[in-house]
């Protein structure tokens with residue numbers, strides 16, 4: 001294969017071109033920014049998961065988040081929702097990291 005930056009012929013398995021130092025290997029899923037994933041989930045439960053490409057999980061998180069939000073009327077949601085919200089941010093961050101490492 002050839003470097004997409006300088007055009008030098010490089011090894012197929014080379015991630016970084018030895019000539020110009022530019023990264024060539026793109027992960028099949030694409031790079032995910034853990035910060036963006038966490039911020040997305042910060043503003044809306046499940047959004048970071050969808051950003052990470054986990055659509056089903058994201059929708060599930062939105063539903064769970066909505067249920068816990070409704071449970072605030074019976075007070076238990078005040079405990080469940082913040083816990084789930086923190087887990088949702090953590091999960092989005094870690095999943096994005098994992099995608100980058102496996103790519």
Ligand SMILES: [Zn+2]
Pocket residue numbers: 003004005006007008017018019020021022
């Ligand atoms: Zn190069």
